[in-house]
Structures are given as C-alpha cells and as structure tokens.
Amino acid sequence: xxxxxxxxxxxxxxxxxxxxxxxxxxxxxxxEAFTRYxxxxxxxxxxxxxxYLYTVARNLCTDEYRRRKPDPLPEDLPAPADEDARLExxxxxxxxxxxxxxxxxxxxxxYVNQEPxxxxxxxxxxxxxxxxxxxxxxxxxxxxxxxxxxx
Amino acid sequence: MKKSxxxxxxxxxxxxxxxxxxxxxxxxxxxxxxxxxxxLSQAGYIRKTTWVLSGALFALALAxxxxxxxxxxxxxxxxxxxxxxxxxxxxxxxxxxxxxxxELSTRLxxxxxxxxxxxxxGLVHLALLVILAAxxxxxxxxxxxxxxxxxxTDGLGLWAAxxxxxxxxxYVCGGAAVLVAGLGVAANAMEAYAAANFRWWLxxxxxxxxxxxxxxxxxxxxxxxxxxxx
Numbered sequence: 001x002x003x004x005x006x007x008x009x010x011x012x013x014x015x016x017x018x019x020x021x022x023x024x025x026x027x028x029x030x031x032e033a034f035t036r037y038x039x040x041x042x043x044x045x046x047x048x049x050x051x052y053l054y055t056v057a058r059n060l061c062t063d064e065y066r067r068r069k070p071d072p073l074p075e076d077l078p079a080p081a082d083e084d085a086r087l088e089x090x091x092x093x094x095x096x097x098x099x100x101x102x103x104x105x106x107x108x109x110x111y112v113n114q115e116p117x118x119x120x121x122x123x124x125x126x127x128x129x130x131x132x133x134x135x136x137x138x139x140x141x142x143x144x145x146x147x148x149x150x151x
Numbered sequence: 152m153k154k155s156x157x158x159x160x161x162x163x164x165x166x167x168x169x170x171x172x173x174x175x176x177x178x179x180x181x182x183x184x185x186x187x188x189x190x191l192s193q194a195g196y197i198r199k200t201t202w203v204l205s206g207a208l209f210a211l212a213l214a215x216x217x218x219x220x221x222x223x224x225x226x227x228x229x230x231x232x233x234x235x236x237x238x239x240x241x242x243x244x245x246x247x248x249x250x251x252x253x254e255l256s257t258r259l260x261x262x263x264x265x266x267x268x269x270x271x272x273g274l275v276h277l278a279l280l281v282i283l284a285a286x287x288x289x290x291x292x293x294x295x296x297x298x299x300x301x302x303x304t305d306g307l308g309l310w311a312a313x314x315x316x317x318x319x320x321x322y323v324c325g326g327a328a329v330l331v332a333g334l335g336v337a338a339n340a341m342e343a344y345a346a347a348n349f350r351w352w353l354x355x356x357x358x359x360x361x362x363x364x365x366x367x368x369x370x371x372x373x374x375x376x377x378x379x380x381x
Contacts (some may be wrong), residue, residue: 009176017167026169034175038179089163096163139152
C-alpha cells in the first residue's frame, strides 16, 4: 500500500511542532526523518513506514529539546472567526497547557493525527492496553480541567 | 469522543502551515513500491480469462481424477500442459503483443512486472496442482505425474515465446502444450504410468524442472538486457 506523502508530512510536522514549538525546527525534524527513511532503502508505505518516521522524528525532537527549551504550547495559531468557538478554543488550549507533554502527545496522536493505537504502542514501547488506558486518562483529565475553567 | 470535541481539539492543536513542504516533497524521489504492493498491483492486470480458464482446467482435471478411477491420473496429467500454456502466454503477453518496450518505460519495468505475474500465477497453479494431487490416490506419485508435463510445457512455451515473435508465438506455445498432452496420452498407452516406471518419471520431472528454471531465468535476464538497450 503506497503512502500519502503529504498526509504523512502533515502528521509528522504537527507532531514535531507540538513537541518543539517552532515551525522551522519542526520542519527540519520532519525532513530529516524522511531523508533518513529514504536512505534506509525501505519502501514508503504502510504502518511500518509511519512507525519508523515517527520514531526518528521523536528522537530528533528529543535531541532538539535537550538543546533548547521549547515553548509549552505555541500561540501563533489561526483563531476561529466565531466568538464562542474562540472562547472554547482558548479554554481548551489552557486546559491542554495544564497537561503533561506526554499526555498532550497521546491526544495529538490519537485524536488529531488519528493514528491507530497499535502504531502508538509500538512507538512508545508500551502495550496497546496501556496506551489506550493512558489516552483515556489524558482525555478525562483534559475534560476535568475544562470544567474547572468554566465560569 | 464527540465529533465537536474532536474538531475543537484539532483546532487547538493545529500547527501553523509548514513553509518548506511543497519544495521538499517535490524533491523526493518517487517512492519505491513494496514487493507486496507490486504483486497486488499486477494481480489486477492478469486477464480474468486466465484465472477462469485455469480454474476450469483444474476443475475438469479434478472431475476426471474423481470420476475415472482407472484413467483419472493420466487424464489429469494430460490437462496440466494447458494450464502451463495459460501461464506462459500471460507471462509473455507484452512480448507477444510487441509491447515490451512500452512496459520497460513504466515505473516498475518489465522485469518486475514479469516476476510479479510469474510469482502470482505460479503460486495459484501450484496450489491447484497440490489440491489435484491430494484428490488422487498416491498423492506424491500423482504430484510427479502432474508436475512433469506442466513444467515441460512451461519450459518449451517460454523458449517459443522468446524465439518466435508476435501472434505465431501463441500458436507455437499452444502446439507445445498439445505435444506434451499428446505425450501424456501416448505414455498411458505404453503403460508408462505403471509404478515400475516411476523412477523415469522422477528423472523426467527433474529435467523438466531444470528446463523451466533455465527458461524462466533466461526470460528474466533477457528483459534485463532489453532494459539496457532501451
């Protein structure tokens, strides 16, 4: 099965961006991950390729993180036009900022990038059950923080 | 998770648009497809008639084997060359139609296409031969009787497809299949299927296997040479 390169690039970029908080650093990490993958001679496609790309990107982000402290959650995101949605997004972003980086990573991968639990389990070196349980716990925590912020 | 909740999360976690994506993706070499995807893509290009006729031939051979206890073995054995004929004509289709240069210019190339088709048809035919042999008494012996004419026709057919151009190659391959099937009928008349002659069948199978392997190898090598000349 061939891979949608653009989709893979977007997912990895989003992942790296939320780990590093910098557009340039995230793009550098994504491109380095792709370059390393292609140099390995493996065919692009399937979950194995995506797992490899995430693993390389994650390691590159960790190296970059050690070099410099990233912003916890970037602020230069496009805001929705609707006022209610804007307020909801602000509350959600505040709640996300209260989560641990690992919890944010789980939510991003599962609900934003829509990666299967099996891929996340392989990437994080945990059982699928553990990943599922931790993702659910992070989601409950996020909802609880949002409720706390409600007037 | 609710749909609205998910879209809010997506909005909150969206990253600003990347700046260098287009340029980077344009510069990437075309992805090399995996072996499985090559094989699966080629499965769609094998003519349906090849599969239908293969199935019909093996069904006929199976029916003969089950309904004719005395003559089932040689009858089934005489039908397998026609299955090999189907494999050879499918494998050499681009050559038979004078389209090999066009296939060489494709992303996969003639060699990969030929290997994928050969692997697919070979595997399906092997599975059908195993089923057929299992339905016959003395499965191992029956396997040799079935495999020998198949491999012999494969070898002769591939040789013909390499040496004869165009439509005539199909007739020569068909002639080879009829010749081998006729040899099977003659072998039955001469009681060659008797248990005492089995060692000669084993020898014939080894020779047919060597011929088929050599012809497959040469066919693939020739497609490599063609790609150098292209």
